[in-house]
Amino acid sequence: MKKMISRRNFLAAAGVVAAAGVLTACGGSSNSTAASASTAASGAAASGDTIKVGVLGPLTGDVSVYGQAVVNGATLYLKQVNEKGGINGKQLEIIAMDEQGDATQAVTCFTKMCDQGITALVGDVTTTPTLALAAESADYNMPMVTASATAEAVTYDAETDTVNENVFRATFTDPFQGIKMADYAYQKLGYTKAAVIFQKGADYNEGLAENFVNEFESLGGTIVDQETYSEGDVDYKTQLTTILGKAPEVVFCPNYYQEVGQILAQAESIGLAVPFLGGDGWDGLEGYATADQLKDAYFCANYAKGSNPDFENAYKAEYGEEYPNGFAPLGYDAAMTVVYGIQAAEDAGLAAGDDDYKQAVIDAIAGGTINGITGTFTFDEHHNPVKQTAILCFDGATPVLKEMF
Numbered sequence: 001m002k003k004m005i006s007r008r009n010f011l012a013a014a015g016v017v018a019a020a021g022v023l024t025a026c027g028g029s030s031n032s033t034a035a036s037a038s039t040a041a042s043g044a045a046a047s048g049d050t051i052k053v054g055v056l057g058p059l060t061g062d063v064s065v066y067g068q069a070v071v072n073g074a075t076l077y078l079k080q081v082n083e084k085g086g087i088n089g090k091q092l093e094i095i096a097m098d099e100q101g102d103a104t105q106a107v108t109c110f111t112k113m114c115d116q117g118i119t120a121l122v123g124d125v126t127t128t129p130t131l132a133l134a135a136e137s138a139d140y141n142m143p144m145v146t147a148s149a150t151a152e153a154v155t156y157d158a159e160t161d162t163v164n165e166n167v168f169r170a171t172f173t174d175p176f177q178g179i180k181m182a183d184y185a186y187q188k189l190g191y192t193k194a195a196v197i198f199q200k201g202a203d204y205n206e207g208l209a210e211n212f213v214n215e216f217e218s219l220g221g222t223i224v225d226q227e228t229y230s231e232g233d234v235d236y237k238t239q240l241t242t243i244l245g246k247a248p249e250v251v252f253c254p255n256y257y258q259e260v261g262q263i264l265a266q267a268e269s270i271g272l273a274v275p276f277l278g279g280d281g282w283d284g285l286e287g288y289a290t291a292d293q294l295k296d297a298y299f300c301a302n303y304a305k306g307s308n309p310d311f312e313n314a315y316k317a318e319y320g321e322e323y324p325n326g327f328a329p330l331g332y333d334a335a336m337t338v339v340y341g342i343q344a345a346e347d348a349g350l351a352a353g354d355d356d357y358k359q360a361v362i363d364a365i366a367g368g369t370i371n372g373i374t375g376t377f378t379f380d381e382h383h384n385p386v387k388q389t390a391i392l393c394f395d396g397a398t399p400v401l402k403e404m405f
Contacts, residue, residue: 026097026109050093051086051342051352053078054113055335056123056133058101063256065284066327067125070147071096073331074122076318081339088346092339099124103132110136119345119352120144120338120361122331127151127174127203134167141166143341143361147334148327150174150280151203156382166362168383170334170374171302174204177279178211178254180300180389184405185250185277186219189298193222195248197239197263199255200228208254208279224248236263237270244272256281261288268293283325286398294394303329304390304401308373326374333372341365 055074057067078092086092095113099106106129113121120143124130130149137144145168146154152175155167172180185191194216198205213223224246227239240263243251251267253260253276260282267276275296282299303326305312311332315323323329344364350357369378370385377385393402 026099026105026112049090051090051346052093052095052116052118053335053338053342054110054118054121054123055094055096056099056106056109056113056121057125057331058129059098061101062258063101063126065257065324066148067098067101069324069327070122070125070331070334072315072319073323073328073333074147074335075331076315076328077332077335078339079318080314087339087343090346099129101126101129103129106130107132107136110142114140114142117353118142119357120342122147122334122338124149125327127154127207130154131203134164137166138164141355141358141362143338143358143365144168145170145334145337145365147171147330148280150177151207152382153203155384163382166358168337168365168379170330170337170372170377170385171280172387172389173384174207174279175211176384176389177300178208178213179215180405181208181252181254181277181279181298182212182215182219182221184298184300184391185252186216186221188405189250191221191250193224193247193249194252195225195227195243195246195250196223196252196254197227197229197236197243198253199231199233199259201231204256204279204281205254209252212252212254234262236266240267240272241270244270248274250274251276253277254279254281257283257285257288260285264289264293280326283327283399289397291394291396294397296393298391298393298402299399300389300405301326301392301399302374302387302390304392305399306401307390311373329373333370333374336372337365337368337370340368340370344368 055071057071058064059067078094082091095116097109099109106124110133122145124133125148127149130146134154144166148171150171150173152173155164196209198209225243278299280301283301312323341361341364345357345360348360350360366379375387377387380386388404391402391405392399
């Protein structure tokens, strides 16, 4: 039987902050948060009964393109709930903070949010800060839904066979992505020889790479080479030249889009012309690689453009721009999941923030069905969503849906 973590319960901070919402950096810097994101809480009530929801992500720094998208997507949904009357007449008060892509800052932000009395958290965004939050939030039994952190350990410790009871995710996991892309490469595309290049020491990159390799080999394929690089590297030609010499039919590149763009450009420069495959870290790649570099390339994602015009139109109306990547729909669905749980706790007449309230939120999510814009999903025993994945290819340099797989 799976063990469930539920430790010391959080005592909600007394009082209600009157502001409609708060967006701050956690390190004390007043200029590090995106001013445009201050609109995040504009739909929340200024006074009266409110339910505080934390929204956490990197709004500045190297991965801010993901953080801003998640926070905007989550905020859009929470604002829509408020515009429809809130939850049983109570408005949602959004407390959004910028953790700057740093695990220590993420924990600092979370404890500040707890001091302000949040009842649930949408966050974090990338894997390493979310792992830190998962450990910290267990002590509070704080309902927590990450939109996009993919490491298996966020919700489940395989070594101890322990489920993190309070933590859920709207996205699929690293193992799921690695396995899916290996299946797609071997079964759908017909490749039998693959190489892999990834950043060592990074949970996301290593998780996808390991599971791709294991699945590809289990299907009968051959991994001709595995190359790694270190954080901060910008020259990948040595690794790519080694791969070129091993003559793979395809290269799996489970890295984030900025590095992927550089890797593809350098692969082209040395004559490595085979197709590349990736995971959802490729979302945002448009503008970082050319059509020639992306020929016959595929990656998996939770959402494909055009899948939900209502969401896309609402996002543009709210923020004055097209939704930037698939992380915005995931933020929207993560907020929807949190609200699903809060609705159950409110319907039960429980006091926001107390032990029974938070447990009711967790229990409702665990047993619920979410009709999200990335698909309708339930949660498995490890609190991962049960849903299909979108396989995207490129029309020129623009990602488009190939099929659901």
